[in-house]
Amino acid sequence: MNVLIIASKFPPEYSGPGVRIPRLYKAIGEELGIKRVEVLCNGLEKPYDEDYEHEGWPVKRRVASYIRQRKFPFNLLPSAVNGNLAYFAETVAGLKMLEQYKDIDYIHILGHSGLTAAALSWAKCHDIPVLIELVTAKARPCQKLFFIGKACPPENSVIMTFRSDTEEKCRAAGFDTQIWKRPNPINEEIYKLEPERKAALRAAHTPFKESDIVLCSVAKIIPQKNQRFLLDVLRELPEEYKLVIAGPKVVDGPLYERDKNYLQDIYDSIESYGLTGRVHIVPDYVESADFMKLADLYMLPAYNEGFATPMLEANACGIPVIANEGEYSFGEWIKNGENGFLCPLDAPKWAQACRKAAEFPEKQRHEQAARITAAAGQKNIYKTYVNLINKLVGNTSSPR
DSSP: EEEEEESSSOOTTHHHHHHHHHHHHHHHHHHHHHHHEEEEOOSSSSSSSSEEEEETEEEEEEOHHHHHHHHHGGGGGHHHHHHHHHHHHHHHHHHHHHHTTTTTTTTEESSSSSHHHHHHHHHHHTTTTEEEEOOOOOOOOSSETTTTEEEESSSSSSEEESOHHHHHHHHHTTTTTSSOOOOOOBBBTTTOOOGGGHHHHHHHHOOTTTSSSEEEEEOOBBGOHHHHHHHHHHHHHHEEEEEEEESBOOOOTTTHHHHHHHHHHHHHHHHHHTTTTEEEEEEEEOOHHHHHHSSSSSOOOOOOOOOTTOOOOHTTOOEEEEEEOOHHHHHHHOOOOTTTEEEOOHHHHHHHHHHHHHTHHHHHHHHHHHHHHHHBBBHHHHHHHHHHHHHHHHHSSOOO
16 A cells, blocks of 8 residues: 655644654554555745655655745745745646656645645546545635635545534535544553653753642744743742743744744743743753653643644643633633633633642542543544545545
8 A cells, every 4th residue: 555645744844743644654554554655745944845754754845945935036025925826836846746646545635735735636636535634723625726726625535623613614515424523643652641750750851849830831832832921821820830831943934033033032021020940941842741741730822723632642641731712622622620721811810720720639630631541542543544544445435
């Protein structure tokens, strides 16, 4: 079986699905008899063409380089115009590149870009099965094609979504027999209860004491993840509350200046708020499970999120989650007073929720961890992947 992965972005550019999908195919590849996996992707942080390997897979990154880099004359155009031009160029390039992959058994599509739209259209023309994951809050089953049309999943496809509202939009668009709604899988061998490691992990990764109450956020350091808001929350809490912000910073691409300034604003605000000594920042890739297990509470103030797997991973580790109530998917999983709290982006309300969640008894944390693991453990979800892929490849009628 030959698999082609099409992604709007892919590692080493940080991408939740880009991290998760290699793990998936490593786990199920032998069972499916997968012979070859290749990746085509676009990207933002690395706006240039590149061929490389990622975890043994050949990857071709193709972007509209001069447009994405805003080189002359594109630096004279508004960013919205540049974005549309780049999308168009990436679609055309994608259609051309895909012609060399006619021996592919199915295509796995992640995200939304000119390339992913091209893949949907190309798969439909060549009757190639598709798995498409709707990974963001605004994701839709059909993607814009050039400036006038739409590319939609072919009949022999499965549309994966993590949210009930997106599921309803897919049904309304006529794809009701092709939908698989599921949570993102969590690795139950990694994200699990290990309270006995808490003190050692805290000592290894932070300057904080065992007696401190540690809040933690692990995410790419960009405005959408909203880590800056957590400083306002910390100001509302007593001295024993500490904060860890961990995750990769942006090092390249068209949004580099914006994101560099955002991180610098966090550093400047820590100093101006008098929070030096209460905030620890690790602007790099980290083992998220270790950082969750050293914490008392997990903080999720992000907006425009498709799902946010860390809320399930933290809960599976027995860590309550305080999350932005304005995000639909958070409300599907976080139950007030049970495994955390949902709050508007109001610092005093978040501080109050932190005080309450910090008092959750150990038994309650363990019960919630078991509930989340039963619902989102990857073993069961991977079995469903295998069954769906076998149906797609063995029978091109729509799986039900």
